[in-house]
Amino acid sequence: MEELLSSPYLPPLVATLLIIALFPLVAGYMVLAERKVLADLQVRLGPMRVGPYGALQPLADALKLMLKEDIIPSGADKWVFWMAPVLSTFTALSAFAVLPLSDKFYVADVNIGILFILAMSSIGALGLILGGWSSNSKYSLMGSLRAAAQMVSYEVPLGFATVTGIMCAGTLSMQGIIQAQYERGVWGAFDNYLLMLIPTVLFIIAGTAETNRAPFDLPEAESEIVAGFHTEYSGFRFALYFLAEYAAIFVISGICVTLFFGGWLRPFPNVGFLETPLNVGLPVVLFAAIALACIKGATRQIITGFKLGMFGLAGAALLLAALFAVPVINPLIVGLFWFLAKVAVLVYMFIWYRGTFPRFRYDQLMDVGWKWLIPMSLGGLIVNSIAQMLARS
Amino acid sequence: MSIDSILFYLFAVIILGSAIMTITRRNVVHSAIWLIGALVGVAGLYLLQGAEFLAGVQIIVYIGGITVLFLFVIMLVPVREEALTHRFSSQKWIAVFCSVVVLVILMAFVVHGGGSLEFPTREAPLEPGSLTKNSEEVGYVLFSEYLLPFELASILLLVAIIGAVVMSKTRKSETES
Incomplete structure (x- = not known):
């Protein structure tokens, strides 16, 4: 037992198990958040029936998807049909292994961290392509062909934007990139006299395309090709595709935060007097405000169980606020708080795009990718390397 | 092992x-x-x-x-x-001959170097951070010692890209006319 506890493999193992166990729940609530935010943007209420304000909707959806009949079309290539969603989910979740969730909580800090994530996302594209092909349906095949073309095109600007970020930090290790931003005293996005804003914006655009989100959701454009590559999928396999999609969104946002927005560092990490207001004050006030909102929401609920549930949520938020106020626990969790807060902002922006922009036409998609994003990302790389050279000399 | x-x-x-x-x-x-x-x-x-x-x-x-x-x-x-x-093409016997030759060569290696089939055991597990900075090393070598081959490969790729663009352009104009 003693040997087991002191083993160097124990913390990564625990972190891995935690991520694999918790992420499906997180993905479920990302779906709920998306539906709620979209509803708000379109002046609707969104899901309201299951739980108070629809708070238990993800659990109901997950249960429904697991109990649904798993249909394999008779003309399908069974073996590939079975493997494709597994491949997507596997690669999307593996990318979490190098994501620096905080200074204390991460699985591994390898010196090819960002290459590993890019490699995993490029294998993930295969899951989409093979899934669409094996369904033996023309809508699915159309979707997977679009997915292949889109991912190959947008991987290039994404790669160039990443390379610019790496060049600025001078290392491929994810923790090293954050450390470099701390030492340079500025977030990656605002480095090199604001020139790094070019790759930041390009990364977000290409990342949206890489995760097949609106306005780049041509592989699953529901108004044209039913549901694209996952038309024939149902039940748990369909859920796996959704899990992979939301994991990919989280990972892309995570890389963006790490490369350009300081990862788990608080804003203005080098300004000493902001330490207490930002690291203690802000989380406490935030969670206390959430608790107040929950209590206010509870008074509007008519069903007693829902009322109690809202009070319970308020209690949990208060507990979190109290945890951030304890000086011993605060440094352990504040990094995770900042990382997740920044990722949440980016995920919100992803939902916002979906509610705002109309879908691209196929030729527009290719034009944007090849004629705009790739030259601009190359230009951004050159301009930033010149700025870096001038600053160094 | x-x-x-x-x-x-x-x-x-x-x-x-x-x-x-x-x-x-x-x-x-x-x-x-x-x-x-x-x-x-x-x-x-x-x-x-x-x-x-x-x-x-x-x-x-x-x-x-x-x-x-x-x-x-x-x-x-x-x-x-x-x-x-x-x-499978009809050149079956050529293939069999080639395979036998490769097999003989490999067997010779196995017989002479039997001890090298097992890796030596490492005394201690590697410390985190003790690995050399592999990616940086590749970059240094590529841009100092092997700069000429690197640039030649770049030019080759550039030529291939231009060739691909030219070929797709001509085919397009043919279909239009």
Whole structure:
């Protein structure tokens, strides 16, 4: 037992198990958040029936998807049909292994961290392509062909934007990139006299395309090709595709935060007097405000169980606020708080795009990718390397 | 057996098994999938040698780029039936001869260097951060010692890109006229 506890493999193992166990729940609530935010943007209420304000909707959806009949079309290539969603989910979740969730909580800090994530996302594209092909349906095949073309095109600007970020930090290790931003005293996005804003914006655009989100959701454009590559999928396999999609969104946002927005560092990490207001004050006030909102929401609920549930949520938020106020626990969790807060902002922006922009036409998609994003990302790389050279000399 | 040799033989089995499956599958897409297995195995071998940069690039370039393009082309181009039935060409005896020669050479290696089939055990597990900065090393070597071959390869790729653009342009104008 003693040997087991002191083993160097124990913390990564625990972190891995935690991520694999918790992420499906997180993905479920990302779906709920998306539906709620979209509803708000379109002046609707969104899901309201299951739980108070629809708070238990993800659990109901997950249960429904697991109990649904798993249909394999008779003309399908069974073996590939079975493997494709597994491949997507596997690669999307593996990318979490190098994501620096905080200074204390991460699985591994390898010196090819960002290459590993890019490699995993490029294998993930295969899951989409093979899934669409094996369904033996023309809508699915159309979707997977679009997915292949889109991912190959947008991987290039994404790669160039990443390379610019790496060049600025001078290392491929994810923790090293954050450390470099701390030492340079500025977030990656605002480095090199604001020139790094070019790759930041390009990364977000290409990342949206890489995760097949609106306005780049041509592989699953529901108004044209039913549901694209996952038309024939149902039940748990369909859920796996959704899990992979939301994991990919989280990972892309995570890389963006790490490369350009300081990862788990608080804003203005080098300004000493902001330490207490930002690291203690802000989380406490935030969670206390959430608790107040929950209590206010509870008074509007008519069903007693829902009322109690809202009070319970308020209690949990208060507990979190109290945890951030304890000086011993605060440094352990504040990094995770900042990382997740920044990722949440980016995920919100992803939902916002979906509610705002109309879908691209196929030729527009290719034009944007090849004629705009790739030259601009190359230009951004050159301009930033010149700025870096001038600053160094 | 040390963990290194176990991993080596595991990757070797993955590579060889996938390679055999690649050339024997009747379905072209299945062949492409098994090819992915072989390429992942090679990436694993690179990782075992401590060349993690090469392993990452192997996956990005070969699986993310080339195999995706393979699948793209396979899905777009209809495969003729006769191409599926006559998979092995008539040069059977030449193939058998070549295989026997390779087998003899390999057996000679195995007989003479029997001790090298097992990796030496490492005394202590590697400390975190004790590995050399592999990616940086590759960059330094590429841009100092091997600058000329690097630039030649870049020019070759540029020529290929321009050629591809020119070829697709002419075909377009032909269909229009």
